[in-house]
Amino acid sequence: MPIIGVINQKGGVGKTTTAVNLSAALAERRNVLLVDLDPQANASSGVGLTEPERTVYDVIAGRASARQAVSRTATAQLDLLAASADLAGAAVELDASRDSMLLLARGLIGVRPNYDFIVIDAPPSVGALTLNALAAADLLIVPLQTEYYALEGIASMMETIERVRGSLNSDLRILGILLTMYDGRTRLSQEVEENVRRHFGELVFDTVIPRTVRLAEAPSYGQSVLDYAPTSHGAVAYQALAEEVIERVSQG
Ligand code: ADP
Ligand code: MG
Numbered sequence: 406m407p408i409i410g411v412i413n414q415k416g417g418v419g420k421t422t423t424a425v426n427l428s429a430a431l432a433e434r435r436n437v438l439l440v441d442l443d444p445q446a447n448a449s450s451g452v453g454l455t456e457p458e459r460t461v462y463d464v465i466a467g468r469a470s471a472r473q474a475v476s477r478t479a480t481a482q483l484d485l486l487a488a489s490a491d492l493a494g495a496a497v498e499l500d501a502s503r504d505s506m507l508l509l510a511r512g513l514i515g516v517r518p519n520y521d522f523i524v525i526d527a528p529p530s531v532g533a534l535t536l537n538a539l540a541a542a543d544l545l546i547v548p549l550q551t552e553y554y555a556l557e558g559i560a561s562m563m564e565t566i567e568r569v570r571g572s573l574n575s576d577l578r579i580l581g582i583l584l585t586m587y588d589g590r591t592r593l594s595q596e597v598e599e600n601v602r603r604h605f606g607e608l609v610f611d612t613v614i615p616r617t618v619r620l621a622e623a624p625s626y627g628q629s630v631l632d633y634a635p636t637s638h639g640a641v642a643y644q645a646l647a648e649e650v651i652e653r654v655s656q657g
Contacts, residue, residue: 407522407523407543408523409546410546411427412535412547413548413562415558417585418549419585420445420548425624425629426442426547426640427643428522429643430631430644432481433482433644433647435651439486441485441487443492444490444492449486449488451628459473460491465499468522472515495533509525510541525538539565543578546582548582548585551584551597551613566579580650582610586615589615592598614642618640619637623639631644
């Protein structure tokens with residue numbers, strides 16, 4: 406079953422929010438491993454793990470197998486390969502060799518059979534960690550914040566993905582583009598949605614993630630929005646996204 410990278414080199418577009426809540430929604434249906442590849446470790450704390458014993462850095466550095474480094478979370482069927490601040494060191498230590506870019510992909514091979522979905526929360530910017538995420542993933546979800554500059558930077562990201570396809574990971578493809586932080590009260594959000602759908606067509610998920618305060622609050626309780634506010638618009642949206650992801654994946 407697939408490894409899905411949540412990728413956008415821009416920060417603050419909803420990558421971590423999507424990785425955490427999509428993982429939690431998928432975990433109600435399937436076995437899921439969430440991999441936190443951002444030194445800020447927001448996905449880890451977002452599912453309640455602030456002091457993990459082992460982290461993804463141990464895997465990348467060859468100090469532990471992924472199986473040894475995985476933590477359970479409070480959510481059934483959701484495991485975490487946590488991040489910690491020292492992961493920023495890995496980004497600096499890794500050289501630009503092909504082997505360095507394949508460390509995560511190789512590290513995940515051993516745990517792959519244990520999960521139906523592996524979801525990677527990638528850091529912003531294009532560095533060694535993001536390239537490791539792109540090399541490990543089969544499929545990508547690209548969150549776009551529904552704002553005027555949504556498409557800014559997307560061309561260079563598509564080029565990066567093309568480059569990775571040509572070198573590290575020929576099977577990599579985009580599962581879908583996800584509009585996040587949609588504010589239905591504004592004309593701007595509607596215009597941006599129309600524009601993105603015109604530009605990317607079928608690639609854009611039907612599901613749109615609304616801007617809601619519950620999604621912003623949940624991480625401070627170490628909970629996904631599904632636990633924190635299960636009937637909120639944000640929870641309903643991420644449930645719908647999980648259904649759409651399962652459907653797209655099963656259609657191949
Ligand atoms: P990224 O991982 O791309 O940097 P985050 O998921 O951390 O982005 O989101 C950036 C900020 O926006 C966070 O404070 C988060 O809580 C908030 N946020 C993300 N998605 C939403 C949303 N749909 N509604 C409201 N706030 C959101
Ligand atoms: Mg993030």
